[in-house]
Amino acid sequence: MTDPLHLASFLHNSAVQTALWIGALAAILNGSIGIFTVLRQHSFAGHALGDGSSAGGAVAIFLGSAALWGFLGMAWLAALAMGALGLRRARERDLATGVVLGATLGISALFLYLDVSSTQASGATVEVMFGSIFALDPQLLWPTILLVGVAIALIVLLYRPLLLIAANPDLGRAAGLPVRRLELLYLLLLGTAAALSALSIGVILATALLLGPAASALRLARRPWQSFLYAQGIALTAVLGGIYLAFMSYYWSDGASWPVSFFVVLLILLLYLASAALASRRRTKR
Amino acid sequence: MFSSFLLHTWIAATLLAIAAGSLGYFVVLRRSAFAAHALPLAAFPGGALASLLGFAPLWGLGGFAIIGVLFLRIFSLLGRRDVAMGLLLSSFLALGGLFLSLGREYAARVYGLLFGEVLGISSASLLPLALLVSVVLLLLLWQFPILLLESTQPELANAHAISSARIEWFFLLLLALVSAAAVPVVGTLLVFTLLVSPAAAAQRLSRRPYHAWALAILFAELLSWSSIALSYWSNWPLSFFVGVQGALLFLFSRIFARS
Amino acid sequence: MPAFSVSTDPVLEVSNLGVRLGGRQVLQDISFTLKKGSVSALIGENGAGKTTLLRSILGIQTWQKGSIRVLGKTARGQLSQIGYVPQKIAFDPYLPLRTRDLVALGQTGRHWWQRSDTAAVAEALAAVQAESFAEQRVGMLSGGQQQRAVIAHALARRPRLLLLDEPLANLDFASASRLVELLGVLARKQGISVLVTAHDMNPLLPILDHLVYLVGGRAAAGNVAEVVRSDVLNRLYGYPVEVLQHRGRLLVLPENPQQGLEIPCHVHEHLDQHD
Ligand SMILES: Nc1ncnc2c1ncn2[C@@H]1O[C@H](COP(=O)(O)OP(=O)(O)OP(=O)(O)O)[C@@H](O)[C@H]1O
Numbered sequence: 159m160t161d162p163l164h165l166a167s168f169l170h171n172s173a174v175q176t177a178l179w180i181g182a183l184a185a186i187l188n189g190s191i192g193i194f195t196v197l198r199q200h201s202f203a204g205h206a207l208g209d210g211s212s213a214g215g216a217v218a219i220f221l222g223s224a225a226l227w228g229f230l231g232m233a234w235l236a237a238l239a240m241g242a243l244g245l246r247r248a249r250e251r252d253l254a255t256g257v258v259l260g261a262t263l264g265i266s267a268l269f270l271y272l273d274v275s276s277t278q279a280s281g282a283t284v285e286v287m288f289g290s291i292f293a294l295d296p297q298l299l300w301p302t303i304l305l306v307g308v309a310i311a312l313i314v315l316l317y318r319p320l321l322l323i324a325a326n327p328d329l330g331r332a333a334g335l336p337v338r339r340l341e342l343l344y345l346l347l348l349g350t351a352a353a354l355s356a357l358s359i360g361v362i363l364a365t366a367l368l369l370g371p372a373a374s375a376l377r378l379a380r381r382p383w384q385s386f387l388y389a390q391g392i393a394l395t396a397v398l399g400g401i402y403l404a405f406m407s408y409y410w411s412d413g414a415s416w417p418v419s420f421f422v423v424l425l426i427l428l429l430y431l432a433s434a435a436l437a438s439r440r441r442t443k444r
Numbered sequence: 445m446f447s448s449f450l451l452h453t454w455i456a457a458t459l460l461a462i463a464a465g466s467l468g469y470f471v472v473l474r475r476s477a478f479a480a481h482a483l484p485l486a487a488f489p490g491g492a493l494a495s496l497l498g499f500a501p502l503w504g505l506g507g508f509a510i511i512g513v514l515f516l517r518i519f520s521l522l523g524r525r526d527v528a529m530g531l532l533l534s535s536f537l538a539l540g541g542l543f544l545s546l547g548r549e550y551a552a553r554v555y556g557l558l559f560g561e562v563l564g565i566s567s568a569s570l571l572p573l574a575l576l577v578s579v580v581l582l583l584l585l586w587q588f589p590i591l592l593l594e595s596t597q598p599e600l601a602n603a604h605a606i607s608s609a610r611i612e613w614f615f616l617l618l619l620a621l622v623s624a625a626a627v628p629v630v631g632t633l634l635v636f637t638l639l640v641s642p643a644a645a646a647q648r649l650s651r652r653p654y655h656a657w658a659l660a661i662l663f664a665e666l667l668s669w670s671s672i673a674l675s676y677w678s679n680w681p682l683s684f685f686v687g688v689q690g691a692l693l694f695l696f697s698r699i700f701a702r703s
Numbered sequence: 704m705p706a707f708s709v710s711t712d713p714v715l716e717v718s719n720l721g722v723r724l725g726g727r728q729v730l731q732d733i734s735f736t737l738k739k740g741s742v743s744a745l746i747g748e749n750g751a752g753k754t755t756l757l758r759s760i761l762g763i764q765t766w767q768k769g770s771i772r773v774l775g776k777t778a779r780g781q782l783s784q785i786g787y788v789p790q791k792i793a794f795d796p797y798l799p800l801r802t803r804d805l806v807a808l809g810q811t812g813r814h815w816w817q818r819s820d821t822a823a824v825a826e827a828l829a830a831v832q833a834e835s836f837a838e839q840r841v842g843m844l845s846g847g848q849q850q851r852a853v854i855a856h857a858l859a860r861r862p863r864l865l866l867l868d869e870p871l872a873n874l875d876f877a878s879a880s881r882l883v884e885l886l887g888v889l890a891r892k893q894g895i896s897v898l899v900t901a902h903d904m905n906p907l908l909p910i911l912d913h914l915v916y917l918v919g920g921r922a923a924a925g926n927v928a929e930v931v932r933s934d935v936l937n938r939l940y941g942y943p944v945e946v947l948q949h950r951g952r953l954l955v956l957p958e959n960p961q962q963g964l965e966i967p968c969h970v971h972e973h974l975d976q977h978d
């Protein structure tokens with residue numbers, strides 16, 4: 159039987175299976191939390207958290223401990239620092255984020271260098287910066303399911319108050335919401351999302367997964383909850399499609415497969431452009 | 445530590461710090477730290493392509509940084525500016541990753557491009573760097589008052605028939621040039637520390653424009669010189685010292701300005 | 704300056720309030736009370752502390768001296784009784800909330816994952832005549848429409864005290880008088896106590912019961928007949944003010960601004976506001 163799409167070998171490959179599951183979980187979480195990141199214009203902070211978690215990943219590889227906890231620990235630490243430092247004054251936020259980001263990047267430069275020179279882990283840079291989704295440890299799956307499950311449950315419970323304080327924090331305060339605690343919760347969820355996607359599709363591409371699907375969904379949604387579903391759908395399409403295309407590229411380009419991250423970002427960009435076109439067509443029709 | 449081998453690094457870093465410090469003044473004034481982070485990353489695929497096809501990296505870096513500016517302007521028209529910035533850096537890095545994966549020395553190249561290769565600076569690359577830096581500096585000095593006015597009081601500038609869009613183009617193109625020049629030295633990821641930290645510290649300490657501007661250049665020089673020296677002695681990567689000392693500089697300036 | 708007559712059940716009672724902000728005494732010794740179903744205006748120039756006072760009543764702003772009681776209790780426990788419309792409202796066009804959703808978010812007193820009370824939402828939308836744009840995104844509405852959406856948001860919790868910060872600043876002449884009319888109806892028919900801040904009291908005069916003047920961080924309070932008199936206003940503003948009566952309505956004007964070269968700065972700000 160011929161199988162030009164190689165679907166059978168794709169789905170029966172255990173490395174691919176792990177990649178699909180973890181990629182899907184990261185996509186669902188990033189799509190949802192990205193809604194708040196785009197609304198709050200926190201793109202730089204979201205990106206910085208992903209980059210910052212890379213320092214944790216590099217340290218974890220150096221210490222020989224599980225990368226997941228390195229990524230997560232650093233992202234949560236950075237999220238708490240951001241909450242303490244500069245949520246209030248937006249003018250300062252940009253600079254403070256940039257300076258902290260510079261420091262964490264410097265630290266990850268050091269530990270990646272140490273990783274390479276002391277442990278012969280020559281792939282550490284690539285692993286941390288671009289992710290290595292086909293080489294993920296299947297044991298990561300359960301902690302990831304747990305983290306994403308808890309995060310999604312919190313978002314489902316709290317998306318309405320979170321939307322209100324993103325719209326106008328004073329309206330939230332007047333409605334009796336604990337605005338500071340909710341903002342901190344959002345930052346911790348953002349850190350979790352950044353760490354997970356940094357681990358799966360790599361630190362820098364995490365930004366596209368966080369922002370692209372959410373920004374596309376916010377254009378198209380007509381109801382509050384729709385924006386979350388659309389964002390999750392777009393993120394899932396991009397990640398799963400990207401993994402499949404990367405797998406297929408092995409057959410197209412005799413042996414040298416192209417990186418997953420390239421295809422994921424390409425799909426995110428195309429879907430973003432499509433949503434812009436769709437939204438403008440909808441507007442002219444009306 | 446002043447051997448001819450390292451001499452190139454000293455000269456390159458000194459030139460670069462002048463450009464980064466002076467342009468950084470406007471990066472901070474215009475609150476464009478994200479742009480200063482994203483554009484060097486946009487240059488990244490240029491370096492990767494250059495190493496794949498074997499031409500001088502400066503051309504690749506410069507070319508892609510300018511393409512990055514185009515991308516940014518177009519995507520800013522389509523939606524949010526900060527989202528455009530995030531998409532720019534992700535997509536260009538992904539492209540760079542693709543180019544590198546097509547080549548041979550994948551891992552080593554990635555590290556070098558992202559975090560810099562101080563010892564990789566040849567005497568042949570110093571001349572274009574010097575030219576680039578002087579062009580940036582001349583353009584900045586020429587447009588200094590207009591840029592200053594538009595960055596601090598855009599409405600007033602518009603009333604004087606200064607177009608904000610044109611100033612933004614001008615600023616981003618200068619940023620692209622500096623990024624291209626700086627990437628081979630400190631790497632894509634830490635160009636922006638050199639742009640942001642010294643200028644942010646300088647603006648904390650002085651309110652007078654030319655004074656703060658000169659202070660930013662001075663801080664940038666101190667930051668890069670001390671980083672090179674420390675990196676030489678410890679054998680640790682240069683970008684580690686740039687990143688951490690940049691953060692310390694910013695912290696000290698805040699404490700100092702408050703007291 | 705005579706204080707408000709003490710009513711049997713004051714909805715809001717502010718006494719000896721003192722607020723410091725950034726090392727400056729912004730409000731000092733502020734005392735006044737609001738009665739059920741009354742409309743009061745909080746008047747003062749830019750930076751007089753109007754917003755600060757409203758935020759203190761809500762408990763968003765901490766204060767150093769005095770006390771604020773809403774319906775006899777501290778404000779913190781009474782947030783579900785207070786509706787608040789902030790000064791600057793500009794929703795993001797990306798915000799995925801329709802007017803109806805925003806109004807539903809104004810309800811308090813139930814858990815956030817429970818369904819909203821659709822009757823209260825419909826009632827609030829009807830009160831500000833927002834049915835026509837109920838299904839549109841709030842970020843796509845005009846400034847005045849957004850303001851009405853936020854008033855509906857505040858009404859959705861069926862408050863007994865409504866605080867509005869400069870609600871007339873963004874409105875054209877007709878919309879402003881329609882809003883003033885609405886506030887009057889809310890007070891008279893539903894017994895809501897309304898406190899509105901403004902630079903200019905003229906548009907509010909037809910429905911106004913009481914005035915609270917903020918000058919130099921201190922307040923002078925009284926009812927319309929007591930305060931809207933040229934001698935009292937002269938003292939408060941520190942320059943000559945004329946009170947005209949036209950077809951049973953009051954109008955406050957600076958006296959002959961064309962003749963004296965010194966146009967009071969209050970008027971300057973006024974012109975800036977509306978140009
Ligand atoms: N967070 C703050 N820190 C320090 N000072 C503040 C702060 N917020 C307000 N102020 C000062 O308190 C004073 C009162 O401000 P407020 O916003 O209450 O004035 P306002 O009467 O509402 O003015 P406007 O008519 O312009 O709205 C102003 O002088 C302002 O500068």
Ligand SMILES: [Mg+2]
Nearest residue numbers: 753754790868
């Ligand atoms: Mg105010």
